[in-house]
Amino acid sequence: MENSVKLARIKADLTQQQLADLIGVTRQTILLIEKGKYNPSLKLCLQICYAVKGKLDEIFWVEQEDFEE
Amino acid sequence: MKMKDERIVENQRKIASEALQLVLLFLLSTMLYKQFILNADLADYIIEAIGFFGATFYIVFRNISVGNYDDSVKPKKIKKKTLLISTVNSVVMLATFTFLNIRDNRTDVSPSDYIISFLAAFVGSYVFMTLMDWLGRRKLEKMTEEWEDE
Numbered sequence: 258m259e260n261s262v263k264l265a266r267i268k269a270d271l272t273q274q275q276l277a278d279l280i281g282v283t284r285q286t287i288l289l290i291e292k293g294k295y296n297p298s299l300k301l302c303l304q305i306c307y308a309v310k311g312k313l314d315e316i317f318w319v320e321q322e323d324f325e326e
Numbered sequence: 327m328k329m330k331d332e333r334i335v336e337n338q339r340k341i342a343s344e345a346l347q348l349v350l351l352f353l354l355s356t357m358l359y360k361q362f363i364l365n366a367d368l369a370d371y372i373i374e375a376i377g378f379f380g381a382t383f384y385i386v387f388r389n390i391s392v393g394n395y396d397d398s399v400k401p402k403k404i405k406k407k408t409l410l411i412s413t414v415n416s417v418v419m420l421a422t423f424t425f426l427n428i429r430d431n432r433t434d435v436s437p438s439d440y441i442i443s444f445l446a447a448f449v450g451s452y453v454f455m456t457l458m459d460w461l462g463r464r465k466l467e468k469m470t471e472e473w474e475d476e
Contacts, residue, residue: 283396285466288473 269309395462412451419447
């Protein structure tokens with residue numbers, strides 16, 4: 258699913274590895290989330306939001322017309 | 327829209343995973359019971375052995391093939407863990423070897439046989455685990471490169 262994790266991470270001046278270390282996942286998981294190839298759980302989404310100091314509805318929100326199953 | 331409740335799907339997967347663990351435990355128990363208690367021939371428990379080792383290797387190789395490898399763990403820590411597990415494996419192997427020799431009243435077994443059995447189990451475990459670790463790391467690096475290129 259599309260998201261703005263990469264943008265939020267760069268704004269927060271974090272590398273993929275730094276973000277991964279902050280929330281306790283592997284760099285590859287961050288990479289896949291940014292690519293939209295892995296759907297994180299709500300808990301992980303919130304951890305990312307707290308780490309990059311962003312809001313859930315800004316980073317993970319998808320408009321209904323763009324939403325695909 | 328087709329109903330696909332994620333709570334139900336998750337619970338079903340969890341149950342299937344638990345069932346697999348129970349089946350593996352049952353297969354291992356059956357195999358050990360036939361081998362050590364009933365003194366059965368290999369042919370009598372070969373199906374259980376194929377099922378148990380087949381499923382075990384499937385789990386290991388599938389995890390490697392999908393890139394389920396945590397490369398953040400330091401090589402020193404991995405080496406320590408590998409050494410510890412190899413030691414436990416060799417002790418179990420040595421205990422089994424000793425148990426079988428006592429049970430069968432074998433007098434032709436020399437101390438060097440015990441040393442060889444311990445070392446063989448240790449080296450076998452160590453080489454296998456190091457190989458799996460190397461394969462896991464290599465596969466993850468390859469997949470990461472592919473994902474980054476996209």
